[in-house]
Amino acid sequence: MPLRKTANSYLRRLTGYEIRKYRPPVRKPKPAPKPQPVAKPLPPQPPTLHDFTKLSVMLEVSPTAFLEALGWPADEVAKVADEFDEVSERLDQRYSQTETVFPPRWGVEQSTGLTLYGLVRLLQPSVVVETGVADGRSSFMTLSALERNGHGMLHSFDVRAEAGNLVRGHAQWNLTISDAKDPRRSFTEAIEKLDTIDLFLHDSDHGYPNQMFEYESTWPKIPVDGILASDDVDLTKAYVDFVTRTQQRPHFLFDRRKILGAVRKQEVDTD
Ligand SMILES: C[S@@+](CC[C@H](N)C(=O)[O-])C[C@H]1O[C@@H](n2cnc3c(N)ncnc32)[C@H](O)[C@@H]1O
Numbered sequence: 001m002p003l004r005k006t007a008n009s010y011l012r013r014l015t016g017y018e019i020r021k022y023r024p025p026v027r028k029p030k031p032a033p034k035p036q037p038v039a040k041p042l043p044p045q046p047p048t049l050h051d052f053t054k055l056s057v058m059l060e061v062s063p064t065a066f067l068e069a070l071g072w073p074a075d076e077v078a079k080v081a082d083e084f085d086e087v088s089e090r091l092d093q094r095y096s097q098t099e100t101v102f103p104p105r106w107g108v109e110q111s112t113g114l115t116l117y118g119l120v121r122l123l124q125p126s127v128v129v130e131t132g133v134a135d136g137r138s139s140f141m142t143l144s145a146l147e148r149n150g151h152g153m154l155h156s157f158d159v160r161a162e163a164g165n166l167v168r169g170h171a172q173w174n175l176t177i178s179d180a181k182d183p184r185r186s187f188t189e190a191i192e193k194l195d196t197i198d199l200f201l202h203d204s205d206h207g208y209p210n211q212m213f214e215y216e217s218t219w220p221k222i223p224v225d226g227i228l229a230s231d232d233v234d235l236t237k238a239y240v241d242f243v244t245r246t247q248q249r250p251h252f253l254f255d256r257r258k259i260l261g262a263v264r265k266q267e268v269d270t271d
């Protein structure tokens with residue numbers, strides 16, 4: 001008989017108790033904590049009016065005041081603004097002769113159009129890049145100015161093959177239709193081939209990531225005094241964030257339904 005059994009028979013008789021092999025209590029596994037409801041991240045917030053006022057000396061509603069704020073003398077601005085009536089008439093004529101396919105509201109508005117024309121006349125760029133062509137309203141303004149300058153190329157990017165009917169065939173125009181599933185690839189490849197971009201205008205996909213991508217990819221190519229412009233800067237904070245990060249002084253043109261931002265690149269002392 002094993003020793004424990006013998007001892008137990010004596011103990012039981014004497015005390016009513018016996019020795020048992022120690023077995024540690026079995027712990028029940030703790031129930032997994034109930035998943036807490038995850039707070040949904042807030043959708044990206046558009047800029048506030050204060051974002052514009054804190055960055056800009058004055059918010060502009062007049063294209064000529066806007067061009068002067070960007071550094072051009074009033075008499076030069078007035079001269080190019082005077083040319084604009086003729087450009088508008090030619091554009092109206094072009095509309096009457098052209099089959100347009102995009103919603104008219106997608107085109108740049110009147111004051112933005114004059115500003116764009118004026119910018120190209122005053123800056124005398126060799127290379128202008130724009131994203132977002134649609135029927136080609138902004139392209140028409142830019143090309144009219146380049147034509148009058150007598151030099152310079154406009155490189156435009158869109159994702160739809162039918163873009164650009166208003167300016168199709170223009171000798172100073174180079175249109176790239178990017179793959180809609182990966183528009184960044186052709187844009188990046190084309191930008192790499194350009195030595196400089198004197199003027200960039202964003203007017204394509206107005207989501208924050210795409211706006212920021214386009215500003216970041218073109219900025220290193222823009223020389224001092226060149227222009228980074230963007231339509232619809234009121235839709236996301238990308239432009240406000242970008243010019244804040246790069247320590248630039250932007251100007252804002254409040255057109256009828258949209259806000260145009262433009263900055264004339266300045267060297268920043270990073271010490
Ligand atoms: C607001 S419209 C452009 C209007 C034009 N600037 C004008 O004044 O007539 C936007 C255009 O961007 C194009 N688009 C959308 N996403 C794009 C992208 N990632 N790259 C280039 N173009 C894009 C659309 O096909 C559309 O034609």
